[in-house]
Every structure is written in structure tokens, then in C-alpha cells.
Amino acid sequence: MKVKDTPKHLGLRHQLAFLLEEKGIKDEAVLQAIRSVPRHLFLDSSFEAHAYQDKAFPIAASQTISQPYTVAFQSSLLQAKPGQKILEIGTGSGYQAAVLCAMQMKVYSIERQSELFKKTKVLLQKLGYKPKFLTFGDGYKGLPDYAPFDGIIVTAAAPTIPKALMAQLKVGGRMVIPVGADTQDMYVIYRKSATDFEKKTYGKFRFVPMLENKN
Ligand code: SAH
Numbered sequence: 001m002k003v004k005d006t007p008k009h010l011g012l013r014h015q016l017a018f019l020l021e022e023k024g025i026k027d028e029a030v031l032q033a034i035r036s037v038p039r040h041l042f043l044d045s046s047f048e049a050h051a052y053q054d055k056a057f058p059i060a061a062s063q064t065i066s067q068p069y070t071v072a073f074q075s076s077l078l079q080a081k082p083g084q085k086i087l088e089i090g091t092g093s094g095y096q097a098a099v100l101c102a103m104q105m106k107v108y109s110i111e112r113q114s115e116l117f118k119k120t121k122v123l124l125q126k127l128g129y130k131p132k133f134l135t136f137g138d139g140y141k142g143l144p145d146y147a148p149f150d151g152i153i154v155t156a157a158a159p160t161i162p163k164a165l166m167a168q169l170k171v172g173g174r175m176v177i178p179v180g181a182d183t184q185d186m187y188v189i190y191r192k193s194a195t196d197f198e199k200k201t202y203g204k205f206r207f208v209p210m211l212e213n214k215n
Pocket of ligand 1: 063064065066089090091092093094095096097110111112113116137138139140155156208209210211212213
């Protein structure tokens with residue numbers, strides 16, 4: 001695999017970050033990550049021209065790389081600080097994971113398609129991103145062995161908010177999760193105490209479905 005980033009790509013990323021800022025993304029750490037992560041290397045090289053447009057795009061195994069705005073918006077909603085532990089459900093292309101790594105988060109991510117899991121693990125390593133833990137498995141279960149997490153980001157459409165994931169959230173932490181069937185409401189679930197969760201929604205989105213485990 002060729003790993004190639006150029007000043008032209010960097011310029012396109014700056015334009016993309018500027019566009020996202022115009023669309024309402026204010027978090028400078030997120031914008032800086034968008035400027036630094038080479039999104040074109042997360043797409044098949046023949047689709048490079050699409051990489052810095054603000055749109056989702058098909059990747060392997062009938063999945064998609066999320067729209068840059070969605071990645072930036074979800075990353076902002078996490079309100080996480082450098083060094084915090086973040087669990088991602090749906091590694092996919094690895095772009096969202098790379099953005100969180102660029103923001104100095106400790107990233108744990110689960111992917112249920114083995115083909116994608118293997119490909120993305122190699123890609124992230126090649127590009128120099130160092131997530132703490134990538135695994136092939138069922139996101140509905142989370143990662144109880146590594147819990148609790150300061151933040152949880154779900155990048156597939158969940159029919160309901162998985163109980164196991166709520167249990168793995170630290171008190172004071174946030175889970176960002178799109179919930180719904182055809183279109184989803186973006187929920188932020190803030191854990192106020194061991195038993196108290198505050199829920200708010202932040203607009204409509206469209207994700208590929210979060211699927212039950214194959215096994
Ligand atoms: N974060 C990704 C978005 C990928 S799309 C990116 O930046 O590219 C959503 C991903 O969620 C898909 O790869 C899909 O295979 C995965 N997924 C769906 N259901 C899942 C589940 N139950 N557990 C883990 N991953 C799941």
C-alpha cells in the first residue's frame with residue numbers, strides 16, 4: 001500500500017476544516033485533527049478526489065466512512081480531554097479512530113466485520129496512529145475488561161441505547177450515539193452518578209445499522 005500525503009492534500013484538509021467551522025464546529029482540537037488526518041488514505045485510492053468533500057463514502061464490506069461533519073460533530077459532543085479513554089463502536093475505515101488518536105485520546109475500538117477489522121488495523125499502524133486496543137467483536141457488549149470509559153462514541157445506528165455500554169461509562173463521562181431506524185437522533189448520554197443518566201438529542205443523522213453479532 002502506498003502511503004502518500006502531499007501539500008495539496010494538506011491544503012484540501014485546511015479547506016475542509018474551514019467548511020466545518022462554517023457549519024458550526026467550534027472545538028479547535030477537533031478542527032486541528034481534521035487538518036492533520038489524511039482522510040484520502042482511508043478511502044480506496046481511486047476515490048481520492050472524494051476524500052475532502054464533506055460527504056460519507058462507501059468503503060469495504062458495504063460499510064461507509066462517516067461524513068467529515070459527522071465525525072467532527074460527534075468528536076465535539078464527547079467533550080473529552082487529551083489522555084482520556086474513549087471506546088468507539090464501529091471502527092470501519094479507522095478515520096474516526098485516527099481523529100481521536102490525533103486528539104491524544106486513548107482509543108479502544110470494536111468492529112464486527114473481520115475484513116474491515118484486519119485491513120484497518122494494518123492501515124492505522126502504517127499511518128503511525130496508536131490506538132490502545134482494536135478488536136473484532138460485538139459492539140453491543142462493549143469492552144467490560146477495559147471499562148469504565150471517559151467517553152463512548154457509537155458510529156453505527158443503534159435501535160436502542162445498549163445497556164452494557166451505559167454500564168461501561170464513567171461517572172462524568174458521555175456517550176454519543178445515533179439512535180433510530182431510517183434516520184437517527186444523535187443522543188448524548190451524560191452519566192451524572194452511578195444511577196443517574198441525563199439524555200439530550202442533537203439533530204438528525206443517517207448511519208449504517210449497528211448489527212447484532214453474527215455468532
Ligand atoms: N467510524 C467509522 C464508521 C464506519 S460505519 C469510520 O470512521 O469509518 C459503521 C461501522 O460499524 C461499520 O464498519 C460496521 O461494520 C460497524 N458495526 C455495525 N454493527 C456493529 C457492532 N454490533 N459492533 C461493532 N461494529 C459494528
